[in-house]
Amino acid sequence: xxxxxxxxxxxxxxxxxxxxxxxxxxxxGYSGYISATKIAMDLELGEVQVRKDxxxxxxxxxxxxxxxxxxxxxxxxxxxGCRQRKNxxxxxxxxxxxxxxxxxxxxxxxxHIIAGFDLKDKIEENxxxxxxxxxxxxxxxxxxxxxxxxxxxVPKKFAQEVCDILVKMKIKAIWNFAPTRLKVPKNVLVQNExxxxxxxxxxxxxxxxxx
Amino acid sequence: xxxxxxxxxxxxxxxxxxxxxxxxxxxxGYSGYISATKIAMDLELGEVQVRKDxxxxxxxxxxxxxxxxxxxxxxxxxxxGCRQRKNxxxxxxxxxxxxxxxxxxxxxxxxHIIAGFDLKDKIEENxxxxxxxxxxxxxxxxxxxxxxxxxxxVPKKFAQEVCDILVKMKIKAIWNFAPTRLKVPKNVLVQNExxxxxxxxxxxxxxxxxx
Numbered sequence: 013x014x015x016x017x018x019x020x021x022x023x024x025x026x027x028x029x030x031x032x033x034x035x036x037x038x039x040x041g042y043s044g045y046i047s048a049t050k051i052a053m054d055l056e057l058g059e060v061q062v063r064k065d066x067x068x069x070x071x072x073x074x075x076x077x078x079x080x081x082x083x084x085x086x087x088x089x090x091x092x093g094c095r096q097r098k099n100x101x102x103x104x105x106x107x108x109x110x111x112x113x114x115x116x117x118x119x120x121x122x123x124h125i126i127a128g129f130d131l132k133d134k135i136e137e138n139x140x141x142x143x144x145x146x147x148x149x150x151x152x153x154x155x156x157x158x159x160x161x162x163x164x165x166v167p168k169k170f171a172q173e174v175c176d177i178l179v180k181m182k183i184k185a186i187w188n189f190a191p192t193r194l195k196v197p198k199n200v201l202v203q204n205e206x207x208x209x210x211x212x213x214x215x216x217x218x219x220x221x222x223x
Numbered sequence: 224x225x226x227x228x229x230x231x232x233x234x235x236x237x238x239x240x241x242x243x244x245x246x247x248x249x250x251x252g253y254s255g256y257i258s259a260t261k262i263a264m265d266l267e268l269g270e271v272q273v274r275k276d277x278x279x280x281x282x283x284x285x286x287x288x289x290x291x292x293x294x295x296x297x298x299x300x301x302x303x304g305c306r307q308r309k310n311x312x313x314x315x316x317x318x319x320x321x322x323x324x325x326x327x328x329x330x331x332x333x334x335h336i337i338a339g340f341d342l343k344d345k346i347e348e349n350x351x352x353x354x355x356x357x358x359x360x361x362x363x364x365x366x367x368x369x370x371x372x373x374x375x376x377v378p379k380k381f382a383q384e385v386c387d388i389l390v391k392m393k394i395k396a397i398w399n400f401a402p403t404r405l406k407v408p409k410n411v412l413v414q415n416e417x418x419x420x421x422x423x424x425x426x427x428x429x430x431x432x433x434x
Contacts, residue, residue, distance in 0.1 A: 021232075023427050027420040031402055054404070092423055093430030100422075107322035114318055117402065117419035123426050160429055161422070184432075185425045191242055191328060193265070203425045208328035209238040211311075211372070212303055214396045214414045215334050216234055218371055219304030221395075 047078035102128040104165035154181045258289035313339040315377035365392045
């Protein structure tokens, strides 16, 4: 689970730090230095973990002062590649796909969803970004743009077929919402997402509390 | 990060095992015993980790055989409390809330979203489960049902206000999609969700690969 020496779990936490630090700066008007102790307390993480996580992105803080807030934000943004524009497309623009297509939160990370595809009769009239899902239409978008990420939001039974087309177009990464394991060549990254997982964690914690 | 002796990270992986095992049984017709080695290979996890994770839910497998597939599925379901019905409500039924409201994947975990709330002029005509968000309407649903989980899908600026109302109704857990840290009493569990985080992980891995 290591990517160039950094654990995926650290990569998963870095956006959490980033959102927190930006919020602190922009909403709460915080400035100057921030200590690992404060970050750990606010985010309910261990202090050792915070120091370790942040060391990947920006080295160590200054003794007794901590991290320069503005510099820390910039370094995490650099580390996460927020300034390198990445284009994504969505296949399957039902309710979830449509929610993702309209979600503004991705742009902070340099990710722009530039097109969606669905079956002709599923496309809503006011969805200007959505085209009919045909290999020709997909190819056209790939020929005119550098597409890094394919987001799969189709039902399980169509997911592998859609995936194969994306692989043929030399996609680098797939963010998969279909509850199925996709078969891809080794150089293609698949990040599986299942909304039920998070909710089931909440549910099982409640459950164990009730015991 | 420990809940009754089990790490949250383990709880997060158990649904992954569960979906995989059910898929194996129902789609691929697999039966009998399954080894930790096969599970680890298919899910791309370490074998030691698989054994450790599963030991929480169902003890150890049989030497040289592994785990009885059907029994393993049942034990994980028990552990995750899939058979204890839990009711949830959604506040904020925009595109994302609407997608969650229609999502069938939660029922496998015993979670039923029984109502949604939104501002009167935001409610679509065909949404029979969605009511106007007023304290009176929310109270009515709480009086007539045992509600365990509140799902917050409103914009950031309304999130704390909505959260306070849910806390007043004695909610046990909140699944929060608003990109803000909610203030709750200690006995209320908050699970924050940010779709941008997962996508930013994909993005940063691509980024580090390109370096």
